[in-house]
Amino acid sequence: MKLQRTNRLRAVALGAIAVSGALVLTACGSDDNSGGSGGDTTKAASKIKCDGEGKLLASGSSAQKNAMDIWTQTYQSACSSTQLNYKPTGSGAGIQEFLQGKTAFAGSDSALEPKEVQQSKKVCKGGQAIDLPMVGGPVAVTYNLKGVDDLVLDAETLGKIFDSKITKWNDAAIKKLNPDAKLPGTKIQAFHRSDESGTTDNFTKYLNTAAPGAWKYEPSKAWAGKGGQGADGSSGIATNVKQNDGAIGYVELSYATGNDLSTVKLDTGASEPVEATTENASKAIADAKVVGKGKDLALELNYKTKADSAYPITLVTYEIACDKGNKKESLDATKSFLKYTAGEDGQKVLSEKGYAPIPDEIIAKVRTTVDSLA
Structure with missing residues (x-):
């Protein structure tokens, strides 16, 4: 889509109101509950x-x-x-x-x-x-790797993982980003959406924009990478990551927190690796x-942002x-x-x-x- 006009967005303070949990809509399963007052x-x-x-x-x-x-x-x-x-x-x-x-x-x-x-x-x-x-919100890269509770990856490494070019957790590229971690030789099980998904579209836009050499596929709602395993919906990916040691996937942050899943910090070129949080996502959306x-x-989101604390895999x-x-x-x-x-x-x-x-x-x-x- 060609740029017709541009407006810089300013970051906003985040607030929260607790609400109660009885649901009335028909929907597929979720591990999340709406607790509150x-x-x-x-x-x-x-x-x-x-x-x-x-x-x-x-x-x-x-x-x-x-x-x-x-x-x-x-x-x-x-x-x-x-x-x-x-x-x-x-x-x-x-x-x-x-x-x-x-x-x-x-x-x-x-x-x-x-x-x-x-x-x-x-x-x-x-x-x-x-x-x-x-x-708005971050697309969190979730993982399940025994003994590793702090993991940093970058766009190039993620592109190679999800295109089956990096297949073991102790690969040299992952070791370089995590010099202090005890990375096992566990096989990587990469999960992607089997259904057409805007989450996939945003995730692959990030990979294609930030690491075009590692991810050569055009961004799309349909998964185009080689290998990996498909799962239905964000809930399907979250469930599979939670159940399989060595698994990695991408879901909205609410599915990661709702399932108590670990999330990857991104090396974006900023002064410090960036965590997937709503506040950090707002900083990225403000650059749209x-x-x-x-x-x-x-x-139009800026997937190549290097601003401190701006989390680039963000969707609207x-x-x-x-x-x-x-x-x-x-x-x-x-x-x-x-x-x-x-x-x-x-x-x-x-x-x-x-x-x-x-x-x-x-x-x-x-x-x-x-x-x-x-």
Whole structure:
């Protein structure tokens, strides 16, 4: 996507609000629980303006599932006349269901491609689909290696690991980055997403941009590397990494923390290796540029950042909706729900679950755009 305009984003302070855990949406399994105070949930719910009624169907990104769990529980505690059903089927599947007119909106960890925007005009009568950045956060490289609880890797080494060019944990390249670690000769088991995934798209954009010599494949939602083992969804990768000594994979931070998995620190060229945290992800998102046209708010991330404490494998999850031509039966509820998620209370709950709120400058534009959906 060509750059149309650029806006520097400023970093934002992260806040957290605890919320309670009864979930009402239909979704695939997660190891995470939404624990917290029912009083806080009630307080947040009391501020939601409810519009519309009936079923509100959505699907897509599994990266935002844990955030969507909280948002859905809070929203439905306020708006009982709307039954929200978000299925974390993966970004690729979610976009396809939206383009087929099966859902009111979709979640995607990658901005729409030009051909998808063109296809959306058949569904969005008189308009087209747009990207609304709603959730940010790091893609953590998780690993399970007996006796090693502190591991540093760089883009080149990661590219070779996930392309089966480095196959043992005591490889010289890994030793060089971890001179004090006792690395065993355990075989590396690299897990990647078997489904089309925006997480894969972002991860491979990082590898291709930061280490093009080691990762020559074009970034894609579909896995292109050689070897390795596929797993369904972020939860599938997290489960497999947890169960196998020598395993490595990539998941959103919430899946790593929810499964008590170790995460890799990245050697980016900064003064110190960078840990996958929401704060460090926010520093990277703050270096992004807006590249969308009109009401579209697609972002271009800087995967080669060397800024201190900026974690470069960062994704932004978008809610995909029509700027015009939304279905009348779901428009009011869609706007009501997205106003909440983009609002102050909706954004505040994110950091508790390992996500980064969208910087103020951009989320303000998201709110204005949601108001204008027709």
